[in-house]
Amino acid sequence: MANSVPLPILDTQLERATTTVTAPSPQSSSFIIDSKNKTYKFQYSNIYFLRLSALRDFVQETAVKRWTGLPGKPSFVSRVLEVEPSKLCYIIGTVYMDMPLKPNVMEDIARDHSIPAPPPPPYYYSTEDQVMMEDESGRIQLVGERLKSERLVTGLIIGALGMETPDGKFEVADICYAGLAPQSSTTIKEESEDRMEIDNPSSEDLPTDEWIGVVSGLNIGAPSPTDGQIQLLVEYLAGEGGGTDDQLSASRISRLIIAGNSMAPMLVAGKGDVDAEGDKKSRKFGYDGTTFSSHPVVTLSGHLLDVGRVMPIHILPGETDPSGTILPQQPFPRAMFGPVSSFSSFTCETNPTYLNLSSDSLSFTRTLLVHSGQSLNDMFKYLPSPPHTRLSIAESTLKWRHIAPTAPDTLWCHPYFTADPFILKETPDIYIVGGQKRFMTKLVEDEGKDDGLRKRCRLVLVPDFSETGILVLVNLRSLRVKTVRFRGENMTGSLADGDHVDVMESSSSEPIPLVEPESSMPHSSNSSKL
Template sequence: MKFPSEIKPVRATRAATTVLPLPETTQNFLIRKGNKSYKHQYSNIYFLRLRSLRQSVEEAALAKWKNLSGKPVMVPRVLDVINSQLCYIIGTVYLHMPLKPNVMIDIARDHSIPPPPPPTKFYSDNDSIMLEDESGRIRLVGEVLKGKNIVTGIIIGVLGAETAEGDFKVVDICFPELAPQAFGEIDLEDAMDTDGDEWIGFVSGLEVGKTTSIDAQLQMLTEYLTGEEGGEDDQLSAAKISRLIIAGNSLAPGALAERIETPSYAERKARKKELDPKTFTPNPIYDLSAYLLDIARVMPIHILPGPGDPTGTMMPQQPFPRGIFGDASTRFSTFHLESNPAYINIASTSQPSCKRHILVNSGQPLDDMFKYLPTPPVTRLSVLESTLRWRHMAPTAPDTLWCHPYFVADPFVIRETPHLYVVGGQPEFGTNLITDETQIGRRIKSRIVLVPNFAKSGMLVVVNAKTLEVRCVNFAVDGMMTAEDDVISEETQPLYSQEEPKLAVPDFTMGSDTMDSQQD
């Protein structure tokens, strides 16, 4: 048995990737003085969205339906359809849903009675689908609609005919499909043959400041990323992680509000056990800054705000103030404060021609869209894939997802398909590789990833910048409770032999197989 003083440290060179400037065609989510106005109606966003995507849908519809025997024609305005004539129309979807929040109902209700809890799903059998443009709105009917992922705000083309009742019976649907890919066509097979690997780490939901302590998991995560934990193989694997991207909810919801309010003596007495120093931190930002400072010393960090963080709630959420994280953000130029959502372009250092276009958000758009669809059969992973084919990452904004009232352009339109599309704050891990081919024969490949809440799962997700392979590192210890439901992890195993003392240490070994299964 070797004592710690006899173990020689592993010398490994940290893998590196460089950040590339975003091209002018890529949308910037920063709200500057020129576009910071609240005088405009939200209807502008829908008109801008339709104008931006109409041509893409029209081209896709023409390619899909031009050889049909009925020779359908495109009707420019939805209210100009002719009864019983086969045609196709293009417009914006609106779902009339009785369970969806309605501000007029809230105003009219009796405020002496407590309101009912908000529903977890807006979907019901009484929903109806409308298609609208500048001329008006028409109701869509047909069995084909039941098997499609359709939410409010997407731009689609529908093939069918008007019925005697004035509805439009749909026989087929057309989406904009995948946008052209940034940096041209990629060949993952060629990337696998190159020497050297650069991985990108993704984590979400650190939730520093929870009343149930997850300090052990956070400390293990920090020590793993800095190369201070695990055996030689673990340290060599950690050295391949070139940067860390934190996708929202770094602070526990309400962690700061509890410090601002001054509870009464009775409340303090009742909460004495809950606020025990062993399970509660009175300085969540200081603690988070300390973790980030340790990591920032060895690798670049990108941090996005989330729904539980002390930032604005409207999308896009603006970056944290730089001074909030102390030395971590002021001493290191590699500490990047991102908006939510955020585009990040990186290039491999070992293979400069390998460039990746990354889109990250903290999960609010996906969480909101998921309320519009039945579960099962719809999964979160299938909805995320649909956003690429809709060419829009947050179509339910501004209907049920708060967003800034843009009046020049809709920044949530996906003009270039990202190589890597990551969403944080999800209940479970999931990933899939989306492949397609454009009309001019170019291949498109995009890796979509759902990053689970770290406070509940203890999971770090890493993606190979060259091959887009995905692996997971689970930080859990035998006998340690998770922060959410106090379930003991059964997947961890000690790294030491049976002859040595059974120390509670995490299993840092990365899985060898790429996980391409679809999960909810």
């Protein structure tokens, strides 16, 4: 390359930071569909009853603390159809959003299938929406100005304070949720100076800190390739690119998490499609074999092999990946990734998944909850923006104690019969959501305290790498977050003369916009050219 500058060489050999995967907490749900649950003979309605039964007591506990002592002495009515007119009370049940724009399976069955189905709406909310609450006894409509300020989606378990109106509706004065779930005792007992590091933006990271790298949306095989961008990411993680500071920073990354959408969706040609010359494509059994290409899998496997030689990898399936579409998505078959599948440090995870990590420098274990973003993207369609953002909705899922309440209404999921695995039985230390439009993060804290320390969770939204070139790094000790961005003038392959790539770091304290943009970038503070 013309006018190239030699990279500095470190005097000492860098050692890769290490972390260890520990046994999952008894409170962590397993998303593996075992032989007992691998059946579709059960009705989906059972999930709602399981959810209500599991969360009702926690919501009632919050309601008692919140509304005891109010004027009027509200009483608890255990069944929504037993409320008395004009009597202040509170009820607990499952929210159902009656939305005209929401997909309806009965309408889909009844429509004329000779006509192509209309495209799905980009959002479900409208001025004609109605909010219902239901339990084992029946359903009642919720009304009132209080509802306009709440984030409500189908499948939530809530408590509603109010009274029945003469026309049989329930006028809501206040709403409560289950609140943050308990947090692991190994985390609660962490030292106080580590907690202070989280709240002090001027504090520096320690050279012994372990970091976790998270990336999502590689979209290998997309029409607009980002091969050069991904190659820079691989070289950075392996410590082969950048200057001395970049190599030192990369050496502290102990493992990589790939949160879904590693491969772009395959475009299957329709019947009677023609090629570029106008000739009709040959087909066998109604399928055009030329539309399939193994290139994305082969390319991804090569990158995984390069990274897998230097650090452990956890890969989750996503919406666009060749995997089952219903949640929880099951792990990829290891064999599809070639040589890297022989590494014990390479793990194919479910989506969602829990990870428990520890290290020599940590006196406690960190619990990570990771998913590829389908549930958050679906909930975002229920709510207008502004005032709601993806970050605020993700924060609410912690307080709802449920990460996918819209399943199975508008989000496909497995018809569980014995338990709802999407219920949060414990608050994770780090909650990572992939497949988002932009990088966003927040430290969520509980108003209450456990053993003198508040429950805390670092919430991280990871954007598509193919759109932003962003790698997110999370400090396991302090829960601080930074991003590294890879970009250049020509990102479709090897760098040409005159091209440059910026590796940029940004703090986690960016202001959150009121409106969710379709495509935006987080601001960055420091940059260095490779």
